[in-house]
Amino acid sequence: GMDGVTGIEDDMPYGHQQLIYGLTPMGRAQGLTEVEVASQLGDAFTGNLSQIFIDGRDELEVRVMLPDEQRHHLSTLDSMSLRLPDGGQIPMTSALQLKERQGFEILRHYDGQLSATVFADVDTSRNNANAIRAQLKQDLFAQVFRQWGVQMSYTGKAEDQKKTMADMKKGALFALAMIYIVLAWVFGSYGWPLVVMSIIPFGIVGAVVGHWVMDIELTILSMFGIFGLSGIVVNDSIILVVFYKQLREKGMAVNKAIAEAACQRLRAVLLTSLTTIAGLTPLLFETSLQAQFLIPMAVSISFGLAFATFLVLLLVPSLLTLHEEFVQKRQARKNEELFNPA
16 A cells, blocks of 8 residues: 555445356357357347337337246256357357356446546645656556556546646746747847846746745645746846846946946845735745645745845846847947958
């Protein structure tokens, strides 16, 4: 068993006792198959539809089967004979081997195939549902498929989570594209938006570290918090880049403008982040049941924003410097080609 996993059950309740048949070597040598035997037993006990009469709006079926006194007794199987492909007959006791086994009350299907659902309870204080699913997929799934040819997959919450994550990936790409388009339109540049958005991955790192520090599992709500974080952390970068742009428009040199922007906007950057973090801090230590659903989101935003704030003052100026040097070199190359054509 696995630590923290209890109450393992399935949706296949046991039913009546059943007889499971298998062909003996003699039966198989006579040309019988499992399908042919099933057809003959079905005709004998449930009837073979031989004719249909139409009586007005009613249909009357005529079925040929064994008499009731024979169909309702197991002893009938000892005296039955099976037809052979060549027209002969063979005693059923010689052609088949019967085993008694408890059957199932109901057979369930999923996408047209027989299926069974196994579910259990997980003590989150002792184990992690995602870790359990990963371990089962690695150790159990391949073994079950090799031994019995049974395919296994996760449904329920795991399936819903998988679909949600797929949708969130599409949403994340769309959100990043929209952020880039808006920034490119505002700045009138294709490069500056990339500098501003470069802080987003570091904010995500801070969010993950925050979950580790708080000993909280990453959940779907954590991902929603990271989505919100992506839009928040760029604010600090925008404050810095906008002020740098204003200084450049006044004619200040690149390096001096970057240094001046980092110094002058330090207080604004810190206040923008600290007010948001201070507003979320009480929620991090709330113990009520309702707050437990929001804490992962608050952890993503507060820790991610705190981690990214300090990097904004180091990373964004560095990337701005590299970007401006690249632009200046490209412009100088164009001017050289313009005044010195080949």
